[in-house]
Amino acid sequence: MYDLLIRHGRVIDPASALDERADVAIRDGRIALVAPAIDPSTARATIEADGQIVTPGLVDLHTHIYWGVTYWGIEADPVAARSGVTTWLDAGSAGAYSLPGFRRYIVEPSRVRIFALLNLSAIGLIAPTWELSNLDYCDVELAARIVAEHRDLVLGIKARIDGNTTRGVGIRPLQLARALADRVGLPLMVHIGSGPPEIAAIAALLRPGDILTHCFTGGDHRLLTADGRLAPLAHELRQRGVLLDTGHGGGSFSYAVAEAALAEGLLPDVISSDIHQLSVQGPMFDLPTTLSKFLNLGMSLPEVIDRATRRPAVAVGRPDLGTLGIGAPADIAIFRLEEGAYTFYDVAMEARPGRQRLVCTATLVAGQELPRAAERPPAPWAALPEHQRRVLGKG
Ligand SMILES: [Zn+2]
Secondary structure (H helix, E strand, O other), rough: OEEEEEEEEEEEEEHEEEEEEEEEEEOOOOEEEEOOOOOHHHHHOEEOOOOOOOEOEEEEEEOOOOOOOOOOOHHHHHHHHHOEEEEEEOOOOOOOHHHHHHHHHHHHHOOHHHHHHHOOOOOOOOOOOOOOOOOOHHHHHHHHHHHHHOOOOOOEEEOOOOOOOOOOOHHHHHHHHHHHHHOOOOEEEOOOOOOOOOOHHHOOOOOOOOOEEEEOOOOOOEEEOOOOOHHHHHHHHHOOOOOOOOOOOOOOOHHHHHHHHHOOOOOEOOOOOOOOOOOHHOEEEEEHHHHHHHOOOOOOOOHHHOOOOOOHHHOOOOOOOOOOOOOEEEEEEEEEEEEEEEEEEEOOOOOOEEEEEEEEEEEOOOOEEEOOOOOOOOOOOOOOHHHHHHHOOOO
């Protein structure tokens, strides 16, 4: 007897090379069977997904969910229930001093699966920026000890490398992050934006399997030539096996750069949200909205689902997640693909029309549907910049 059967949906599971109408059976919190027609009398409960899309629960490689402790953090569960994201990689909210608290107060009470990319800076993202500008906080020895104690939770290292985070200390924090990642044998996620340091100096320290997040930033690290074409460095990074991750966020997604990349056939390796106190208010909103932007730029539905399920899971060494393979955790998202006339925006509020929008109708973690729940209002310090507020009609 199955616990639950999800019937008649279009099942898209890139990890299983599957895109077909099928039923999904769940038993004991795991995927028991995926097949064209499973007898409903073999299940205690059913969900009808006719006309909908059934995917692995989304894996968001770049989020900020250390609510109540950091400037950027939101709460994951309420957003998960409406967005289909079942695995959340928190990208550097916690550093060595605050990772034990992240486990105790965020990971343990949450229903979604949560992992961390440990910030090189021991203070993490308590404040909006400057975390690497005091090298006393960039303690490789201490961070390596914390990783060793939390191997199940820490799947990578994070360093934000831009003019504010590193103020006055140049490329040194990235060299230390490099040393830390090599020492603990985990991928390094580096955030870019506007220098110093220069993008070439940053790229030179990235290795295969590392993650360049905010790859479509419009800041002065942008991978764009003066005449609006994709910078050769983008192709070089791809060839070297550095993963290009969108990390849309509140200030890191430019249509000009994304369109230049897609025009040259360079698709992002991972599509992540960089959801946080500001970006959740728009124009990012959530991961399905971000995926919809790439759908409307011409990527196929299986291509965008792949970049928010299998690929991010593999990037952090967890290929058991982001899949509907038999025996995998029954983390599942169900979507409607709505047709209409929509307008999407990048962070500069450049508008693009779109005809399709992914809307999540259900999120299941280990076979249990997450209840919809109210989200907290924005923190008192989390006001969108004026150019975003104006277009979004928020005052
Ligand atoms: Zn971020």
